[in-house]
Amino acid sequence: MSIKKKTLDLKKRMQGALMGGGEKAIEKQQSLGKMTARERIVALLDPNSFHEYDLFVEHAARDFDMDKKTLPGDGVITGTGTISGFPVCIYAQDFTVAGGSLGIMHARKISKIMDHAMNLKIPIIGINDSGGARIQEGVNSLAGYGEIFYRNTLASGVIPQISVILGPCAGGAVYSPALTDFVFVVDKISKMFITGPEVIKSVLGEEITMEELGGARVHSEVTGNAHFYAESEQECLQQIKKLVTYIPWNNSKKADPFPKKAPKTRQFKIDDIIPTDPREPYDVRDVIRAVSDDSEFFEVQELFAANMVVGFGRINGETVGFVANQPMVLAGVLDVDSSDKAARFIRFCDAFNVPLVTLVDLPGYLPGIDQEHAGVIRHGAKILYSYSEATVPKITIILRKAYGGGYIAMCSRHLRADFVFAWPTAEIAVMGPEGAANIIFRNEIKKAEDPEKVRSQKVEEYKKKFANPYVAAAHGYIDAVIEPGETRKFVVHALEVSREKAEIRPEKKHGVPPF
């Protein structure tokens, strides 16, 4: 055969494999409002940057007449490419091929591209759209999942791992995304659960729709399993493209710097955002926008535990991770969910050399039986652990309230913040004036002729004496009391001088965080 003939043969073979599950299956996928696996990869990556591997891998199922079937690519597409020049390894499960079900060769392809990502030290993106384990392959498909989970764990903190749920992701399959750093979901398309509505109904007699059980909204708002919520696949892919601009290739690098840009100070006037009465709400994201480059803030887990705000921004072109209490939701208290949310984000930033900027304004922990019984002690401890453990530059700005345990937890000096600044509006105290006065002056209030009058007097007294930043400043617990308008200047400088920061920590295999 001439080389031309051989090349023609190759082209023919490729053409067959590239069609995935065939025209009918592709039509069905599209009729559900979903892109095909290949379309998704092409839409996400730079034009012509996708290079596919393992196109000719064949499935290994021999039972139940499976040996008579061909499954192109074994239901998953793997390769490398770039997103705005940023290199990634990528895989996308192809629902048109046997429902994207995971057999051993499918899993080996995923494992192989993950090994690639680890060796090349570049991020891995996984697009999930699969009916689950390929039952015909029995325990082999379980082995396949296990191999993926193991690699997810090894890769954690070494290369960024991104999961995109663009279809069903059920049973064991959910655990690969759960082990990765960021999970993207799309309304009406993403479905994640351990046991589906049918099983729940037959075993437990409880009825629920798939959307209510494990739809995109539920995982973004209630469970916290998802980090980014989009209305459409297109929007979702845009979010991924944006995220990769904020993160580094791997844990030995910093995120690529961007051109410096000033915040839009006309739109976000830092002096006008915060009401001085500590009981009045405001949107802390306006403060973030008032200091970040071009007033850009890329929020992570926007819908989950909104009393804590986390996300990426840039200061003088450098990526930073913002962590801030949100006085507008639940007064910005710490609770089970907000602690989990912040702790996970802090650990991502620390693992990938992203400096942390913490904005503090919280009344303390959320009171309630449900919180105590849900383990707010154990969950709240995660914030203390992750801040203490973090060795990236840590800059804390106390905007207003910083009471009690909340003050300690929000990256205080005591957890080794490098710089702690406070606005003149800051109130750093062991507890809020109302509670403190009631305890300290309990007897005086009780004995008084007019207890209410004495109480409010004592509250005022306490406020004057302790509800300010100067007591903490006198102890050296904060480094400077700054005007709100100077915030960006101080943060820029703090980042500049902490570029070579190195903290020596005791050697250990790993810590034992309160998971």
Place this chain on the structure above:
Amino acid sequence: MEKENQNGKKEHAFVSFVVNEAEYKTLTNKMYETRKPYEPKNPNLLRAFMPGNIPEMSKKKGDLVKEGDKLLILEAMKMKNLILAPFDGKIKSVNVKVGDKVSKNHVLVEVTPQKVKK
């Protein structure tokens, strides 16, 4: 989180929220709004610890039982779970019959403590 005011303009519906005796104006979230109120546990009510079905009943209303006596079987997650009397007493009421499907926390049997001779 938002509601329309009289002029048709959207504004936040802030509620008052007390932490450590100070009252804050704020919004709440779904998790907070849908939290379940706490109910103290009544030891006399034996509840289904898992959803399941009842393949077998061993006692009826009015029976005297010793601690550890078998009352019924709750079959859940492919496991036949014995439900035993937690203390000596009298069966005050039986709320299930053989063949029933029960949800989690459904009261199966109510027992009132009482001294029972051997």
